[in-house]
Amino acid sequence: GIQVEQSPPDLILxxxxxxxxxxxxxxxxxxxxxxxxxxxxxxxxLFYIPSGTKQNGRLSATTVATERYSLLYISSSQxxxxxxxxxxxxxxGAGSYQLTFGKGTKLSVIP
Amino acid sequence: xxGITQSPRxxxxxxxxxxxxxCHQTENHRYMYWYRQDPGHGLRLIHYSYGVKDTxxxxxxxxxxxxxxxxxxxxxxxxSATSSQTSVYFCAISVGDPRSSYNEQFFGPGTRLTVL
Numbered sequence: 001g002i003q004v005e006q007s008p009p010d011l012i013l014x015x016x017x018x019x020x021x022x023x024x025x026x027x028x029x030x031x032x033x034x035x036x037x038x039x040x041x042x043x044x045x046l047f048y049i050p051s052g053t054k055q056n057g058r059l060s061a062t063t064v065a066t067e068r069y070s071l072l073y074i075s076s077s078q079x080x081x082x083x084x085x086x087x088x089x090x091x092x093g094a095g096s097y098q099l100t101f102g103k104g105t106k107l108s109v110i111p
Numbered sequence: 112x113x114g115i116t117q118s119p120r121x122x123x124x125x126x127x128x129x130x131x132x133x134c135h136q137t138e139n140h141r142y143m144y145w146y147r148q149d150p151g152h153g154l155r156l157i158h159y160s161y162g163v164k165d166t167x168x169x170x171x172x173x174x175x176x177x178x179x180x181x182x183x184x185x186x187x188x189x190x191s192a193t194s195s196q197t198s199v200y201f202c203a204i205s206v207g208d209p210r211s212s213y214n215e216q217f218f219g220p221g222t223r224l225t226v227l
Contacts, residue, residue, distance in 0.1 A: 001170075004153075031214050041199065043218040086153060088216075096209040097142070097161070098169055099216055101153030 002027045002091050006102035013077050013109050021072040021105045023087030031090035032063050033099070034072050038083045046072070046085075077109045114138045115219035117202050123225045130189040132222050134202030142205035143185040144169075144216065145177060147198040154201060160185055192226040199223050 003026040013019055025032075034046040047054050047061040049070065054061055058077075063070040074081055084106050088099040114137035124130050134143060142161055146154040146169075156169030158177040166177050174196060176188045189196055200222045207213035 030212070031209075031216075033215065035218075041221050041223075043201065043221075045215070045217060048213075048215040088154070090209065090214065096214065097144075097159050097167070098156045099144075099146075099154070099203075101155070103151065103153050 001095065001098075002029065002089055002100050004087060004089055004100050004102035006085075006087055006105050008105060009103065010106045011108070013107065015077060015079060015109055015111050017077050017109075018073070018075045019077060019107070021074070021085055021087075021107075023070040023072070023089075023102055025068050025070075025087075025089050027068070027091055028065065029089040030092045030096055031088075031099070032070055033088050034061055034070070035086045035088065036081075036083050037086060037104070043086075074107075077107075079109045079111060082107055082109045115202060115204060115217065117200075117219040117222050119222060120220065121223045123227065124192055125227050126193055127191050130192050130224065130226075132187045132200055132202075132224070134185045134187070134219060136183055136185075136204050138204075139182055140204040140206065141182070142209060143179065144203040144205075145175070145185065145187045146201045146203060146218075147171065148201060148221075149198050157187065157200075192224075194226050197224060197226045 005024045036044045051065040084104040088101045144159040145157040160166045160179045202219040
């Protein structure tokens, strides 16, 4: 199956700083999603981005499908950005039903 | 939140007892999924459903069964719970079609299950 690697595994930021999270995947994908799991365990959809670039407020994401990676940018971080960020992908054919998750990047934003 | 609820939200049970978790959705989505989340593993797919009475296995299906008798409900059953099934269980739905160019999954709030 598809392998997903996220980096860095842990990140500590001062409030107001910017950061870039990376997701590498081992095969072509039809689906790539970024999620934020907040400290209460809720999984929040950030982006559906199998290719291209999207922006939503202080967050943006870019997926370069031909090179098999995606980046999530967080600008002007806030304490509410703390939590774990997951990248998840699905391939084509029989693999299209299953999202394969990376192990996540744990972000801590300190005041 | 894509209209997904899970029940119960927390459960503590003993080894060997049967447990059923329920996922309910209000928006008539065809595809539904059960994942488990364990430390160091992200989320892993247990079973999924592509319609009423249509289900299939995922990556970690051993020890679990599912049923879907109506579009809105997807049940996950642990026939005889074991301590290795202590986990957080998430239900998800697909908006779109996994076989098409658009397939975005949304997740319910999760059920924390502890097997003693």
